[in-house]
Amino acid sequence: MELTDRVQQSSEVVAREVGGETVLLHLTEGTYFGLNPVGGRIWSFLDGQVRTLGEVCAMLVEEYEVDESEARADVLALASDLCANGLLDTVKG
Secondary structure, eight states: OOTTOEEEEOTTEEEEEETTEEEEEETTTTEEEEEOHHHHHHHHHTTTOOEEHHHHHHHHHHHHOOOHHHHHHHHHHHHHHHHHTTSEEEEOO
16 A cells, blocks of 8 residues: 555445444454554544545644654555455545
8 A cells, every 4th residue: 555545445344332442343244354543543543534644644643643664654554454345445546
């Protein structure tokens, strides 16, 4: 994945916060995924939005004041994992 990739939450996923963790349920597959608090915050940045991964990275850096290269690596890794599991969709255009 690249920072210029545009992504959105899959319409096949519902999310809830449970005990400080964000739990994602893929409705079609019937599988659950858990996100730690930072992963859950990244997920929330996409709530109802189409954003580039670069925008998500910038939001993470601003909110958590983390190193940009670390944020970039974390965002790209999480996005790749979420896409591979059908939780996140890439958007053309």
